[in-house]
Amino acid sequence: MSSVFVVNAGSSSLKYQLVELGSGAALASGIVERIGEARSSARHVAGDVRTDAELHVGDHEQAFRWVLAAFGEHGPSLEDAGLVAVGHRVVQGGARFDGAVVVDDGIEAQIHDLAPLAPLHNPANLLGIRAARVAFPALPHVAVFDTAFHRTLPRAAWRYAIDRSVADEHRVRKYGFHGTSHQFVSRRVAELLERPLEDTRTIVLHLGNGASACAVDGGRSVETSMGMTPLAGLVMGTRSGDVDPGVLTHLHRVAGLGVDELDQLLNKRSGLLGLTGSGDMRDVQIAAAAGVDHAVEALEVLAHRLRSTIGAYLAVLGGAHAIAFTAGVGENVAQVRAAALDGLDELGIRLDPERNASGPSERRISTDDSRVQVWIVPTQEELEIATQAAAVVGV
Numbered sequence: 069m070s071s072v073f074v075v076n077a078g079s080s081s082l083k084y085q086l087v088e089l090g091s092g093a094a095l096a097s098g099i100v101e102r103i104g105e106a107r108s109s110a111r112h113v114a115g116d117v118r119t120d121a122e123l124h125v126g127d128h129e130q131a132f133r134w135v136l137a138a139f140g141e142h143g144p145s146l147e148d149a150g151l152v153a154v155g156h157r158v159v160q161g162g163a164r165f166d167g168a169v170v171v172d173d174g175i176e177a178q179i180h181d182l183a184p185l186a187p188l189h190n191p192a193n194l195l196g197i198r199a200a201r202v203a204f205p206a207l208p209h210v211a212v213f214d215t216a217f218h219r220t221l222p223r224a225a226w227r228y229a230i231d232r233s234v235a236d237e238h239r240v241r242k243y244g245f246h247g248t249s250h251q252f253v254s255r256r257v258a259e260l261l262e263r264p265l266e267d268t269r270t271i272v273l274h275l276g277n278g279a280s281a282c283a284v285d286g287g288r289s290v291e292t293s294m295g296m297t298p299l300a301g302l303v304m305g306t307r308s309g310d311v312d313p314g315v316l317t318h319l320h321r322v323a324g325l326g327v328d329e330l331d332q333l334l335n336k337r338s339g340l341l342g343l344t345g346s347g348d349m350r351d352v353q354i355a356a357a358a359g360v361d362h363a364v365e366a367l368e369v370l371a372h373r374l375r376s377t378i379g380a381y382l383a384v385l386g387g388a389h390a391i392a393f394t395a396g397v398g399e400n401v402a403q404v405r406a407a408a409l410d411g412l413d414e415l416g417i418r419l420d421p422e423r424n425a426s427g428p429s430e431r432r433i434s435t436d437d438s439r440v441q442v443w444i445v446p447t448q449e450e451l452e453i454a455t456q457a458a459a460v461v462g463v
């Protein structure tokens with residue numbers, strides 16, 4: 069048996085999964101949350117056995133010590149897991165990384181150098197890498213970048229129409245994110261359609277807390293909705309997605325909002341949260357069903373943005389073979405899928421209401437005569453990270 073330990077480190081959390089390579093199964097998973105706060109919490113899941121803990125975890129290194137102890141106490145045995153690598157999600161790989169790489173001190177320095185482009189993510193990812201290298205000193209550590217899949221974007225898509233010298237000096241361009249998920253899902257779609265990947269055009273809608281769309285042509289990302297940062301594009305849990313950039317200067321001038329307040333506003337107090345008071349789609353659905361108009365409106369805004377994006381990507385691709393929904397909202401919320409695709413018969417997109425409402429987690433939800441097939445494909449970012457990490461170390 070061989071396996072990869074997958075790490076997704078946030079600023080105050082550490083998510084992990086032990087992935088068996090042959091079967092793709094998650095042998096164990098867990099999360100340490102509120103790292104650095106007075107009361108942290110942790111969960112370790114091994115098979116059917118779930119262990120919860122309330123404790124104080126001061127930093128990511130302590131978090132790893134808890135994780136190793138949890139494996140020691142509750143299993144499975146890491147010694148017997150045939151670990152070949154630790155795979156790390158790194159959000160921002162800039163224009164530098166077009167694939168996964170083995171981490172050494174030089175790579176760490178480059179991830180650090182990219183931190184200004186992803187101040188909420190890369191510093192946290194780096195904390196996770198450093199702590200994991202202490203916890204697993206004998207294993208190769210592999211960085212898998214959210215941005216790497218989008219390195220194939222043509223310049224027409226990644227170049228912003230602002231002063232070239234300013235943009236180039238400050239590395240301002242579209243990078244795109246969620247690449248691991250878009251890559252995994254688009255490859256899976258080609259399998260499901262029984263088409264060669266090279267000849268498959270897919271629109272992937274990754275709708276989680278963060279949300280992004282991707283137009284994939286022949287396995288290559290050709291357009292995506294997030295930008296230089298994971299703030300652009302679709303309406304998200306707490307992030308605004310696209311707004312007129314003039315809104316920022318306006319709010320600075322008329323409301324005196326400073327740069328940190330604007331950052332907070334758009335990243336943490338917008339999206340579903342800003343429109344309804346909750347960033348959790350389940351709350352918004354309940355409120356909308358009860359007739360709360362702000363919640364109804366929020367779903368309208370979210371669906372309108374999705375439809376506009378789908379329409380644009382159909383044009384970018386010159387027509388698509390498939391549209392795939394994935395991540396928490398994409399996989400679970402029939403109402404959002406239906407609203408996003410409503411009335412698109414003329415474009416060859418016909419949803420089957422029953423298939424959309426229920427069925428196995430991976431399923432086709434379009435009618436048999438829909439020219440564009442519509443699918444739900446559960447994303448497996450950890451498996452994709454594990455697979456890429458194993459490939460990089462030659463397993």
Ligand SMILES: Nc1ncnc2c1ncn2[C@@H]1O[C@H](COP(=O)(O)OP(=O)(O)O)[C@@H](O)[C@H]1O
Binds near residue numbers: 395
């Ligand atoms: N069964 C469900 N019904 C409605 N919404 C759900 C369901 N499961 C998850 N979600 C929503 O999915 C979002 C989180 O998606 P997820 O992919 O887990 O996010 P993350 O980006 O944090 O990985 C939340 O808005 C959550 O409410």
Ligand SMILES: CC(=O)OP(=O)(O)O
Binds near residue numbers: 214
């Ligand atoms: C980059 C990004 O948006 O990630 P997440 O969806 O995990 O917040």
Ligand SMILES: [Mg+2]
Binds near residue numbers: 276395
């Ligand atoms: Mg997720």
